[in-house]
Each structure stands twice: as C-alpha cells, then as structure tokens.
Amino acid sequence: MTEFLTxxxxxxxxxxxxxxxxxxxxxxxxxxxxxTGRALAVLRPASTEQVAQLLRxxxxxxxxxxxQGGNTGLVLGSIPDSAGTAxxxxxxxxxxxxxxxxxxxxxxVDAGCILQTVQEAASAADCLFPLSLAAEGSCTIGGNLATNxxxxxVLRYGNTRELCLGLEVVTPQGEVWNGLRGLRKDNTGYDLRxxxxxxxxxxxxxxxxxxxxxPQPKACITALAALNSPAHALRLLGLMQDHCGASLTGFExxxxxxxxxxxxxxxxxxxxxxxxxxxxxxxxxxxxxSEAHAIELLEASIGAALDSDVIEDAVVSASVAQSTGLWQLxxxxxxxxxxxxxNIKHDISLPIxxxxxxxALTDAALxxxxxxxxxxCFGHLGDGNLHYNVAPPAGMSDIDFLANQDAINRxxxxxxxxxxxxxxxxxxxGALKKDELAHTKSALELQLMRAxxxxxxxxxxxxxxxxx
Amino acid sequence: MTEFLTxxxxxxxxxxxxxxxxxxxxxxxxxxxxxTGRALAVLRPASTEQVAQLLRxxxxxxxxxxxQGGNTGLVLGSIPDSAGTAxxxxxxxxxxxxxxxxxxxxxxVDAGCILQTVQEAASAADCLFPLSLAAEGSCTIGGNLATNxxxxxVLRYGNTRELCLGLEVVTPQGEVWNGLRGLRKDNTGYDLRxxxxxxxxxxxxxxxxxxxxxPQPKACITALAALNSPAHALRLLGLMQDHCGASLTGFExxxxxxxxxxxxxxxxxxxxxxxxxxxxxxxxxxxxxSEAHAIELLEASIGAALDSDVIEDAVVSASVAQSTGLWQLxxxxxxxxxxxxxNIKHDISLPIxxxxxxxALTDAALxxxxxxxxxxCFGHLGDGNLHYNVAPPAGMSDIDFLANQDAINRxxxxxxxxxxxxxxxxxxxGALKKDELAHTKSALELQLMRAxxxxxxxxxxxxxxxxx
Numbered sequence: 001m002t003e004f005l006t007x008x009x010x011x012x013x014x015x016x017x018x019x020x021x022x023x024x025x026x027x028x029x030x031x032x033x034x035x036t037g038r039a040l041a042v043l044r045p046a047s048t049e050q051v052a053q054l055l056r057x058x059x060x061x062x063x064x065x066x067x068q069g070g071n072t073g074l075v076l077g078s079i080p081d082s083a084g085t086a087x088x089x090x091x092x093x094x095x096x097x098x099x100x101x102x103x104x105x106x107x108x109v110d111a112g113c114i115l116q117t118v119q120e121a122a123s124a125a126d127c128l129f130p131l132s133l134a135a136e137g138s139c140t141i142g143g144n145l146a147t148n149x150x151x152x153x154v155l156r157y158g159n160t161r162e163l164c165l166g167l168e169v170v171t172p173q174g175e176v177w178n179g180l181r182g183l184r185k186d187n188t189g190y191d192l193r194x195x196x197x198x199x200x201x202x203x204x205x206x207x208x209x210x211x212x213x214x215p216q217p218k219a220c221i222t223a224l225a226a227l228n229s230p231a232h233a234l235r236l237l238g239l240m241q242d243h244c245g246a247s248l249t250g251f252e253x254x255x256x257x258x259x260x261x262x263x264x265x266x267x268x269x270x271x272x273x274x275x276x277x278x279x280x281x282x283x284x285x286x287x288x289x290s291e292a293h294a295i296e297l298l299e300a301s302i303g304a305a306l307d308s309d310v311i312e313d314a315v316v317s318a319s320v321a322q323s324t325g326l327w328q329l330x331x332x333x334x335x336x337x338x339x340x341x342x343n344i345k346h347d348i349s350l351p352i353x354x355x356x357x358x359x360a361l362t363d364a365a366l367x368x369x370x371x372x373x374x375x376x377c378f379g380h381l382g383d384g385n386l387h388y389n390v391a392p393p394a395g396m397s398d399i400d401f402l403a404n405q406d407a408i409n410r411x412x413x414x415x416x417x418x419x420x421x422x423x424x425x426x427x428x429x430g431a432l433k434k435d436e437l438a439h440t441k442s443a444l445e446l447q448l449m450r451a452x453x454x455x456x457x458x459x460x461x462x463x464x465x466x467x468x
Numbered sequence: 469m470t471e472f473l474t475x476x477x478x479x480x481x482x483x484x485x486x487x488x489x490x491x492x493x494x495x496x497x498x499x500x501x502x503x504t505g506r507a508l509a510v511l512r513p514a515s516t517e518q519v520a521q522l523l524r525x526x527x528x529x530x531x532x533x534x535x536q537g538g539n540t541g542l543v544l545g546s547i548p549d550s551a552g553t554a555x556x557x558x559x560x561x562x563x564x565x566x567x568x569x570x571x572x573x574x575x576x577v578d579a580g581c582i583l584q585t586v587q588e589a590a591s592a593a594d595c596l597f598p599l600s601l602a603a604e605g606s607c608t609i610g611g612n613l614a615t616n617x618x619x620x621x622v623l624r625y626g627n628t629r630e631l632c633l634g635l636e637v638v639t640p641q642g643e644v645w646n647g648l649r650g651l652r653k654d655n656t657g658y659d660l661r662x663x664x665x666x667x668x669x670x671x672x673x674x675x676x677x678x679x680x681x682x683p684q685p686k687a688c689i690t691a692l693a694a695l696n697s698p699a700h701a702l703r704l705l706g707l708m709q710d711h712c713g714a715s716l717t718g719f720e721x722x723x724x725x726x727x728x729x730x731x732x733x734x735x736x737x738x739x740x741x742x743x744x745x746x747x748x749x750x751x752x753x754x755x756x757x758s759e760a761h762a763i764e765l766l767e768a769s770i771g772a773a774l775d776s777d778v779i780e781d782a783v784v785s786a787s788v789a790q791s792t793g794l795w796q797l798x799x800x801x802x803x804x805x806x807x808x809x810x811n812i813k814h815d816i817s818l819p820i821x822x823x824x825x826x827x828a829l830t831d832a833a834l835x836x837x838x839x840x841x842x843x844x845c846f847g848h849l850g851d852g853n854l855h856y857n858v859a860p861p862a863g864m865s866d867i868d869f870l871a872n873q874d875a876i877n878r879x880x881x882x883x884x885x886x887x888x889x890x891x892x893x894x895x896x897x898g899a900l901k902k903d904e905l906a907h908t909k910s911a912l913e914l915q916l917m918r919a920x921x922x923x924x925x926x927x928x929x930x931x932x933x934x935x936x
Contacts, residue, residue, distance in 0.1 A: 103702060103821035104852075105709075148655050156714075159653060162630065175912050182819040184851040185627060185893040187616050187666055188905055189935055190917045194662035198655055215710045234571060241573075242683045245756030246624075246714030288713030289765065297757065351650040353571035383652040384572075425653040437656055444643050448924065449658045455923035456916065467657055 001040060004061040008043055008087075011053040016044040016093070027088045030079050031072045031135075038084035039066070046093045048168060048176055048207040054089060055205065056174030064464045065089050065172075067201035069112060069143030072135040074347070077147065077200045077430030077466050086464070089205060091142050097121045098208065105213040106165060106182040111142025111206050118211065127213035130157035134331065142206045148198035150426030155382035156249040156286070157214065159426070161197045168208035169196050172457045182210045195452070200428050201463040203456045219291035220249070221298050222284050222323035225305065226277035226313040231356040233281050233381055235310045240283065243301040247294070250284030251382035258333045258378045265336035270325055272315045281311075281381070282330050333378050334387075342398040343376060343391040344408050348416050349425035352384045359386075362415040366390060369411060370404060385425040388412060413440060429467045437467065469508060472529040476511055476555075479521040484512040484561070495556045498547050499540045499603075506552035507534070514561045516636060516644055516675040522557065523673065524642030532932050533557050533640075535669035537580060537611030540603040542815070545615065545668045545898030545934050554932070557673060559610050565589045566676065573681040574633060574650040579610025579674045586679065595681040598625035602799065610674045616666035618894030623850035624717040624754070625682065627894070629665045636676035637664050640925045650678045663920070668896050669931040671924045687759035688717070689766050690752050690791040693773065694745035694781040699824040701749050701849055703778045708751065711769040715762070718752030719850035726801045726846045733804035738793055740783045749779075749849070750798050801846050802855075810866040811844060811859040812873050814880050817893035820852045827854075830883040834858060837879060838872060853893040856880060881908060897935045905935065 008017045018024050019041045029036040040063065045051045058065050064086035068078040080086040094112035101107075102125050109118055115136040122129035131144060133151030143149070144160045145167070157163065166181035169192075179193055196203055227233060233253050240248050256278055263271055285301075287294035298316060305311045317323035337343055350358050363375055372393025379386040390408050392401035413423050417440055429437050438446065446468070453460075453468055476485045486492050487509045497504040508531065513519045526533050532554035536546040548554040562580035569575075570593050577586055583604040590597035599612060601619030611617070612628045613635070625631060634649035637660075647661055664671055695701060701721050708716050724744055731739055753769075755762035766784060773779045785791035805811055818826050831843055840861025847854040858876050860869035881891050885908055897905050906914065914936070921928075921936055 101819065101821050103706060104819040106819070148659075150653050150655075154653065158630075161659070162626075171912070171916075177912050177916065178910065179913070181888065181890070183817045183888075183890050183893075184820075185618050185622065185817045185848075185853045186890040187618075187892045187894055187896045188890055188909065189666075189897060189913070190671075190920055191616075191629070191659075191662045191666050192913065192916055194659045195920075198657075198659050203658075215713060217713065238571060243756065245683060245685065245754075247756070286713075288711065288715070349651045349653045351569065351572040351574070352652075353569050380653075385653045420649065420651075422649070422651050422654040422656055424655045425651075426655055428655045429657060441656065442646065444639070444645050445647070445657070445660065448639075448645065448660055451923040452658055452663075452920065455919040 004057055004063055005041060007057040008041065008054060011050055011057070012043060012045055018042040018044070027068060027071065027090060028079055030076050032074060035076055035079065037080035038082050039080045039086055039088050040084060042088045042090055044090050044093050048170065051089070051170045051205055051207050052174045052176050055170050055172060058087065058461055059173050059459060062459060062461065063087055064461050066463050067091065067146065067205045069140030070114065070135065070138045072139040073143065073147060073430060074427045075430030075432040077428055078143065081431070081465050091140060091207070094207060100125055101182065102127060104182050106210050107213055108180060108208065108210045109141055110208055111140060113141050115139050115141055115144060122213050126216055128216045129211060129213055131160055131163055134334065141209060145197050145206050145209055146199065146201050147428040150380065150383065150385065152250055152252065152380065154380060155251055156246055161194060163212050164193065164197060164209055165212055166210035167193050167196055167206055169204040169206055171204045172459060172462050180208060180210050200430060200466050202453060202467050203462060215288060217286035217288055219287045219294040220284060221291070221294040222282065222317040222326045223298055223302060224272055224315050224326050225281045225283060225302065225311045226273050227281065227311045228278045229356065230279060230359050232310055233279055234352065234356055236281055236305055237352070237382060239305055239310060240301055243304065244285060244297055247285050247287060247297060249286040250282065252282040252330050252379065253381040254280045254282065254330060254333065254378040255375070257374060258376055259329060261336040261340060261376065262329055262332045265339045266332050269328055269332060272326070273313060277312055282326055333376070337376055337389060337391070340391065342402055343389045344405050346388045346412050347425050347427045348388055348421055348423060349383065349385045350416065350419050350421035354419045355381065355384060355386070358415060358419045358421070362388070362412060365411050365415065366408065370408065409436065431465050434465070434467065472525055472531055473509060475525040476509065476522060479518050479525070480511065480513055486510040486512070495536060495539065495558060496547055498544050500542060503544055503547065505548035506550050507548045507554055507556050508552060510556045510558060512558050512561050516638065519557070519638045519673055519675050520642045520644050523638050523640060526555065526929055527641050527927060530927060530929065531555055532929050534931050535559065535614065535673045537608030538582065538603065538606045540607040541611065541615060541898060542895045543898030543900040545896055546611065549899070549933050559608060559675070562675060568593050569650065570595060572650050574678050575681055576648060576676065576678045577609055578676055579608060581609050583607050583609055583612060590681050594684055596684045597679060597681055599628055599631055602802065609677060613665050613674050613677055614667065614669050615896040618848065618851065618853065620718055620720065620848065622848060623719055624714055629662060631680050632661065632665060632677055633680060634678035635661050635664055635674055637672040637674055639672045640927060640930050648676060648678050668898060668934050670921060670935050671930060683756060685754035685756055687755045687762040688752060689759070689762040690750065690785040690794045691766055691770060692740055692783050692794050693749045693751060693770065693779040694741050695749065695779045696746045697824065698747060698827050700778055701747055702820065702824055704749055704773055705820070705850055707773055707778060708769055711772065712753060712765055715753050715755060715765060717754040718750065720750040720798050720847070721849040722748045722750065722798060722801065722846040723843070725842060726844055727797060729804040729808060729844065730797055730800045733807045734800050737796055737800060740794070741781060745780055750794055801844070805844055805857060805859070808859065810870055811857045812876050814856040815893050815895045816856055816884050816889055816891060817851065817853045818884065818887050818889035822887045823849065823852065823854070826883060826887045826889070830856070830880060833879050833883065834876065838876065877904065899933050902933070902935065
C-alpha cells in the first residue's frame, strides 16, 4: 500500500492525504453516531482531475473507495466498514459554483458544494433552487444526488433527480464522463444521469452537476390545519391540489402525538390551537403573482375545507415570523424525538390512496405486538412519504426496546410491502438497509442491479457493502 | 426456424403469428414512408405472460426482436432491417387501462394503449394526463416511454420520463420485472425505470406502466405574440415565467417563414396579424382557479411585455374556438412543410440561453454553403427544443437538394455540438441517427452504454442496430 499512498500524495500533496487516526476520525463516524468504520486513508481532492488520478490509483491497486460529501447520510452510506482497507474520498474541497445561467435557469456546481451555498447562490441571482431538507447547512449536492434526496419541496419541484439536468462523473477506472448538459430535452441514448443519481456512489463518483433553477415565488404563505384523521388529511390534499394546482408547495402531516412531543420538549414554541385534534397538516402556498393572491387562494381553499368538514380548525400565518413558527413545529419533531429518547425510524413511502389504511393497520399490528409503544408518525404526505417512527412504551428502557428493532422493522416493512410501498423513500439504502432491500426486492430486480454494478464496476471497488 | 415459429404459435394461437407478406406489410414500413424492412414474422401478444413466452423463445433460438407500438416513430426505431431474420413484436393488442386511482393520481396501463385513450380515461375521471403530441391518436404509451417522447406540455409537466412512476418490463431472457410502483419517492437501489425509458426497446420490452395524473386545470387560455427576433422570444419566456410560474403551460416559437408557409398551403386558416413580424410565439396559460384568473394573468403579462418592448403585438383568444385556431397555426407547420416538398429535419435542443446565437450562426452557415435554402425553424422554445428544418432554394428539385443531406446535417449538428446541444431532443436515435450519435458522443459515453447493453442483453437480440 506504500506505493498506492505515494501515488495519492503525488496527486494531492501530502496535506490532503490523511492517515493519522485523529485526522481521519471525523470522516469515519456516521451523522447519527451509531457506527465508526476504519480507513487506510482519507483523500481530499480539489478537482475532478485529481479525483480521476485517485480513482486510477485505486483501480490499479484494488483499493475500495467510499465517496463522502457532508457525511450527513442516515443509512451508513458514506462511511467505510471496519476492515480498514478502503479509502474515504471526501469531495468537501470541491466546492466551487462553476457557472450560473439566469436565462437557461441552471447552475453548474462542484459536487462538494454545501446545499445551502447552492440555495444562496441561486437566491442572489433572484432564482430559486428548491431542494430543501434538514441537513442543508452541512450536506453537499453530490451527496444529495448520490442519494436522490427528497425533503420538503418535492410535492412541487420533485426529488433531487428531477432537479438535475447533467452530471460529471469519474468512473471506477478513473475516466471522466462529461455529461454536464443544461438541456430540458435530450434523447440520445441510455439515461446514464439517472443511473448515477441514487446509486449511492457504488457506480462512480459524481464530481459536478448542472441543476435546474426556478423563478423565485413572489410570496409564500403557510397555514396549519387541524383535522380528525389521516383519511381527512388525504381529502384535504385532494381539495388543495384541485384548488391550487402547482401553487401548493408544501403538505406535511403531523400526528397529535408529534405535536405533544414538541410541546413537552420545547415548551417555548407557541402552539397555535386551544384544543387538541387527531392530526395536523402544515400547508404552504407559493404565488408567482403576489402575497395578496397567495392569501386569497389559501383562505378560499381553507374555507372550502371547513365548509365540507374536511378540517376542524385552521390558522393562516399573517407574517413571515408566524410562518416560521409553524414550520418550526414541524422541524422540531425529530429534535423532540431525539431528546425524548431512542426510537426506531422508518422512512417509507406508499401510494397516497393507501396511507390511511396503512397507518391504521400498522398502528394496530404494533400495538398488538408491543403494547404501549408510541407511534411518532409525520412526513411529506403530498409525496406519500411518512417518517413512521416507533418509540418505547412509558417506562421501558432504550436497551430493552432496541432489542426489538428487527421484529419491529419486520412488522412495519412487511406492511409497507403489502401496501405496495417502499422501505426507503428518501434516505437510500447504504449499509443499514442492505439486508432489508434483499428481503423486499424480487430476485430479478436484484439480479438486474448486480448486472449493472458488474458492468460499470467490475472490480467492485466503488463503495462496497452499500445497496447490494 | 420452424421450431421457433411453432413455439410462437403455441403461445399466441395461429391468428396472431403473421408470416404472410401482405399481413406483415403495415408493420414493416416506417411512419414517414422512407424505409421498409423485412421480418421472419410479426407477433401480436395480448398479455405480459405471452410477451414473456415469446421472449423466451427468441432467446432460445437467438431471434432478434423489434418491439413496436403505434409505429409512429420518426427515426426508424420500430421497424426491422432488411435481413429478414428478426420478428416484430407488436404490443398493439395489449391496450387495457388496468387501473385508475384518483386519490393517488395514477393510471396503470398496458404498453399498447393509444396515448389518446390514456388522455381520455384520465379526463373521464376529471384528471389530466398531460403528455400531448401530434401522433397522439396513433402512438402508444409504450412507444412514448421507449422514446421518452416530448411534445407540447413539457414546459410544465416534463417529458414522458417525468410522467412515469413505474414500469413492467419483460427482459430479453423472458422474465417479467414488476416495477409497477405508484410512488413519488422511492430510493431503493438503481433507477431501472429510467434506464428502460428512452432505451428504444434495446434493453427489454416495456409491457405496462404507472403514469402520473394531474388535476384538470379550470381554464386554459392561448395568445399569439408577434415579435422581432429569437432574442426577443427568450426575453418573453423569462418575463412570462417570472409573472406566471407554473401557470405557463405552452411556449412555442414560429418564424415568419413558418407562418407564411402555413398561409400559402392552408389559406383557409385565419391569420391573426395584419402586418408580418420576424417571429411569433404561441403562449398557453392554465389556471387551477378560473378562466377569469387566467385571462387577468395573461393580459397583465402581455401588457408588461408590450410596455417593455419585448413584443410588438399580441392577440389573446377570446373563446375555445379562437384558441384552437391559434394552435392550428402551430400544428399545420409540419403539414404545410410536407405539402411544399421535401426538407431535411433536425430535432435539436440547446441551452435556452444560447438559442438566439445558435439560430443566427447556423442560419448564416447554411446560407453561405447553400445559398437560397429556406429555414423552417419552430418548436418548443420553453424546453430549448427546435425543429430546425432546411428546405431547398426556390427552383431546386427535391432529389438535387436531398443529395446534400449529409453535408447539411454536418453543418447543423456540428453547430449543435459547439453550442452544447443535443442532436435528438425528443425523437430518439433509432437506426436513422445511429451514425450521428457515434459522431457526437464521447468514446467513454458510448463505452458505458455498450457495457449496459451487454449486461442486460448479452445475446444482443433486443432491437439490434438501434441506438448503438
């Protein structure tokens, strides 16, 4: 391996080939602090050409490569295993905005750009880059692409996949594919772009991307609706989409238990309703016209929902501060959960029409198997995406509860499969859900994926042990 | 081959294995009547299971398979070559709407469904399936998916790729991949769906799909703007998107020469402007609220465009009939071209910001090489997609003119490449543009495509001679 590390140092300079344990440590432990791997080295290239040189060295010496962006993933996809034979390839130094074209409405960026930096660069040019998620201050666009990240704006703007027009990728053999196209239509052969997106670094290293920009909305208005059940929330979704079309840019479900948890852990946050209700929906409307138009449209829609008994109550934000306050309730759910103790998380999606039945049946199955367990169910209902998390019954220790993790996953994921859903809506598979993937996918689909992996990475050096 | 045909007849019944020349003829000639291939047989399965049986027979006997939908393709992608060793696999009998879910807003269909049938089924459920293109009365959804068809609604709703949530595909080995998921978010491994979409039947046979539906807009208003140049049209596009956001659902450019051609060939169509202008843009606005809202928004936007000298004149449709009349001008351009004689077609896309320069430089290069040639330039400007067609100088015979086809393609496609564009925006590659693809793609991209082809179709029986 001396020869390999010498080649890496020749490519990057000594300062960017980390081998000391203390220097490597931040790159080896996952975001949720559940696992620490080992590595031969952490490599910190500053350019696509350097990435290509490193990949050629890895290929020559058969060294496994774990690409890493902001290391904010939730499924152990961006850290190495415990073998200590792999290198971590950190893209964090590749953080240039390469170009911004306001007429084509595209921004071309290095993969290591922080998501928030991309949002801000777009905003400075009076454009919107709509991808938005909790880790946006730390995650990189390369990681967003590798995991096809979702977030809160998918209802209107799609996942990261839908926001990307072109990619630059370094292959496992160290060649650079320049697919940095800024085109809305391009039917010239196989869709390599979408193959690399969501592949979690197992087919090559994304080093750059052309992303779509949108006009900034003139106004953005938020409301919180109180209603009886998930079925009512689905009726509200249909009603809002019929009334507002593409102006509906957010639709987040939160159960009564979620808001109670937030109230307990963060009593300083204002709670908008006097009485408790079964479910809550956070609505966001954007208008390309004016704030007055957004308010008029939102109030008319909410009026219709009240008139038809779809909702029980609602508050509409009268200011940016109030809107921020409503979003804070939603954003504090994961924080409140973390403060309250351990829980077993599921990032699932379902056909929207089947969500109410899924929740009812899965809640019942869990209550029967684990009496007293608490369901922390919230998520991007407009995308069919639930964060369906299970917390221990009052009085049970975290350790006792986590001993049931496999049994609880089995119940939830079998229900997901029975309802034609997905066991990973927006977080990916990584190492964490690899066994669950093998359990839920057909043999043929796994075989097709393996054939593609073998075709593009015959040495198997790209992010081994992830997905497949 | 007797054994092979016996297996096909056992699978389908004799009536659906066509081998007589007269019966096969309609399946062997392309839509534009430029090429007639030969086939061993035309196979007409009625179910996915029958397709799988046929593919197993083809695989066993090494028989090449040419999948075919409505056979409306423009690049010789759905007909066999002249060898006579392949079978045409017509999906036309597989034309069931399998399911429609108004809450999930999805429709599940057989691949052989006519596009218009899908549109009508959606409409009957008060939903919109937005894919719309000239051949919609004849083309099938399987062909739309295999070619990732575009059309006139891409600006708002995306290409066929963006309208598809799930696929059912029969592999070249005759196995059925059930990827019929109706999910907006699903990050569980490689994106097989997008690999099959746009692969033009070279990786497997699409037999079914889950497609996205949208709420029906409450109103749809059309206008025709007259303006000076493509650069002005781009300014108008930016202005309209800023004012109208997602309500802007159509933006079609037509040059003066295009409308003159339509006026000459179809004098019965009303021409809305008294004076001629350099360029015209057909605008369409949809509103989820009301017709009054759409008219108000369109008139305000057009007013702003007039005030800032972006446009010279405009008419807004005051009725459905007038709106239809404006769209007819656009839709009659290809028909007028066909009546006027032969022309050399280019289906190209460019970064939107570079379109004006592309048109100016390419017009000049062609005028210099072929003095007097006529440029018939129109298309989906909002998607960066031009139909940039070249007609002969007055007095030149079609035969003399078509002798220059390769030289004209070279000039146009080299300019496309220089402007970072695509030589096929929405029609695909087929057999017609295979050599141009090899000319314009990097060696690495071709190699990656070949690796995928080899991985999924190692026998090379799927639609040979297309794309690669």
